[in-house]
Amino acid sequence: MATEILMPALSPTMEEGTLAKWLVKEGDTVSSGDLLAEIETDKATMEFEAVDEGTIGKIIVAEGTEGVKVNSPIAVLLEEGEDASAAENVGGDAKPAESASNAAPAETSKETEPAKGYGRDGDAAASPAPSPAKSGERIFATPLARRIAKDKGLDLGAIKGSGPRGRIVKADVENAKPGAKPAEAAATEAPKAAGDSPKAGMPAGMGAEQVIKMFEGREFEEVKLDGMRKTVAARLTEAKQTIPHFYLRRDIQLDALLKFRSQLNKQLDAKGVKLSVNDFIIKACALALQEVPAANAVWAGDRMLQLKPSDVAVAVAIEGGLFTPVLKDAHLKSLSALSSEMKDLAARARDRKLAPHEYQGGSFAISNLGMFGIDNFDAVINPPHGSILAVGAGVKKPVIGADGEITAATVMSVTLSVDHRVIDGALGADFLKAIATNLENPMMMLA
Numbered sequence: 001m002a003t004e005i006l007m008p009a010l011s012p013t014m015e016e017g018t019l020a021k022w023l024v025k026e027g028d029t030v031s032s033g034d035l036l037a038e039i040e041t042d043k044a045t046m047e048f049e050a051v052d053e054g055t056i057g058k059i060i061v062a063e064g065t066e067g068v069k070v071n072s073p074i075a076v077l078l079e080e081g082e083d084a085s086a087a088e089n090v091g092g093d094a095k096p097a098e099s100a101s102n103a104a105p106a107e108t109s110k111e112t113e114p115a116k117g118y119g120r121d122g123d124a125a126a127s128p129a130p131s132p133a134k135s136g137e138r139i140f141a142t143p144l145a146r147r148i149a150k151d152k153g154l155d156l157g158a159i160k161g162s163g164p165r166g167r168i169v170k171a172d173v174e175n176a177k178p179g180a181k182p183a184e185a186a187a188t189e190a191p192k193a194a195g196d197s198p199k200a201g202m203p204a205g206m207g208a209e210q211v212i213k214m215f216e217g218r219e220f221e222e223v224k225l226d227g228m229r230k231t232v233a234a235r236l237t238e239a240k241q242t243i244p245h246f247y248l249r250r251d252i253q254l255d256a257l258l259k260f261r262s263q264l265n266k267q268l269d270a271k272g273v274k275l276s277v278n279d280f281i282i283k284a285c286a287l288a289l290q291e292v293p294a295a296n297a298v299w300a301g302d303r304m305l306q307l308k309p310s311d312v313a314v315a316v317a318i319e320g321g322l323f324t325p326v327l328k329d330a331h332l333k334s335l336s337a338l339s340s341e342m343k344d345l346a347a348r349a350r351d352r353k354l355a356p357h358e359y360q361g362g363s364f365a366i367s368n369l370g371m372f373g374i375d376n377f378d379a380v381i382n383p384p385h386g387s388i389l390a391v392g393a394g395v396k397k398p399v400i401g402a403d404g405e406i407t408a409a410t411v412m413s414v415t416l417s418v419d420h421r422v423i424d425g426a427l428g429a430d431f432l433k434a435i436a437t438n439l440e441n442p443m444m445m446l447a
Contacts, residue, residue: 002057002082004073010039010046011356017041018066018227019074028056033142036075041227044352051142051167054079141168148173174357228321239380243299244420247378248428252436254394254410260442268336278314278368279339281391283445284438285366286310286330288431295431297422298363298384304422305363313362313382314342316349323349324382326362335445366391376413386422389435390415412439 007017018040024030031053039048057078061068068074139156141149145168149156152173159176161168225233257280265274289296289310297306310331313324325345330338348354363386367379370393379390392413399409414435418428438445 002076002078003052003054005036005050005075005077007061007068007070007072007074008039008048009070010041010044010048011360014041014070016067016069019061019063019068020045022059022063023047024056026056026059030054030056030077033144044354044356046355049142049144050077051163051169052077055082057082139168140166141173142170144170145173149176152176226320232321235383236380239383243381243383245381246418246420246425246428248416248418248425248432249376250414250416250432250436252412252414252439253399254412254439257439257442258394258410264335271336273336273339275335275339277370277394278366278391279335279342280439280442280445281366281368281389282312282314282327282330282338282342283333283335284435285364285389286312286327286333287438287445288434289364290331291434292427292431294427295386295423296363297386299386299419299422300384304386307363310364311362313359313365313385314345315365315367315379316346318350318352323354323359324362324365325349325354325359328361364388370394370412376415378415379417381417381419385419387416387418387428387431390417 020040021038023035030050032051034050035047036050037048038045054077058076061074141156154176159168159172162172163169261275297304309329311326311328312330313326316323365382365385365388368391370391374392376392377390379388381388394410394412396408397411398406401407416432
């Protein structure tokens with residue numbers, strides 16, 4: 001029987017996307033695992049694969065169509081023996097989604113629920129999955145899921161599938177733990193990452209037409225909002241309206257760190273590794289989260305989640321917005337490993353090639369504008385994180401030394417923005433002190 005191929009949810013909170021490119025055409029035969037299309041979200045362009053075999057009977061949504069709602073039909077798949085006429089009875093009345101520039105903000109409905117159909121990462125957002133396969137039963141899984149399971153040494157028979165007909169997909173395997181049942185589908189529990197919800201309504205106050213009227217007779221150009229800018233607007237508005245921020249400020253002396261960094265870089269030069277000050281900041285924060293574990297927490301609506309590992313997010317500016325890729329288990333990694341991983345994540349972020357699991361999660365973030373000459377600033381917390389560290393430039397300043405004499409030192413100003421629901425003042429002060437102590441005594445970070 002002919003079936004609709006639905007627009008997938010490529011991240012847990014994706015509600016719409018752009019069908020950038022079809023990799024198949026009507027009449028093509030496809031098998032499970034074959035690539036069907038490239039889908040643009042607000043964050044990245046991702047490939048979308050088939051989970052069933054058949055023939056592409058009809059393409060409903062044309063290439064380049066923006067604002068295609070998750071779970072809406074984009075094509076029709078024919079089973080063996082069916083002819084093209086069968087496609088006319090499935091999705092024949094479906095209309096391509098209106099473009100993002102004309103579409104009204106998405107409301108929660110069946111259309112915007114996570115896709116229950118096809119999708120490489122979108123299947124992570126499917127409805128509750130059936131029970132794991134019983135012994136002797138055939139196990140249905142995508143090729144990618146099988147490959148990841150093999151690499152992780154996981155038993156596919158013990159994993160619940162969230163794809164259509166209980167098929168095991170990539171997200172199911174990634175969420176599974178050796179010897180344990182996987183978590184529920186990521187869509188229902190995964191915290192939102194910066195930039196995962198494309199829904200961005202107008203802030204309270206004047207609407208677009210009112211603002212435009214104010215500038216009648218003045219020359220201006222309307223700049224269309226892309227998915228990323230809509231998301232940034234929505235997420236930051238949500239953060240400032242719902243998170244009770246407070247701020248802790250501190251100066252940190254960097255002279256010992258700069259000297260130690262210079263020595264390490266001379267030794268690492270032969271390996272092609274060059275450590276930045278930001279690498280030390282990441283390591284210092286990761287260790288501080290271990291030293292003050294109560295600060296390693298996120299807000300989860302009616303409770304807090306206190307994390308065990310130090311998963312540190314780092315803001316990366318890209319054209320039109322930003323990513324916050326997450327360095328997982330940062331407290332366990334060497335400075336050179338953190339440096340290499342951060343360079344890779346930043347490069348792929350600028351190319352919009354990060355997968356959702358690479359920029360979701362973490363309990364804490366770093367935003368460093370010091371390289372842009374900013375002395376100090378206050379950063380906005382990225383929900384559901386408990387805090388974010390704003391880092392300014394290291395500047396030569398006069399300071400009073402331990403002997404009471406005035407001397408020059410390289411001083412970096414930092415501000416810790418804190419969610420008061422998660423971290424109280426004294427706890428935040430302890431956390432910031434731990435960060436400062438690590439940075440002012442860099443050799444301790446290698447112990």
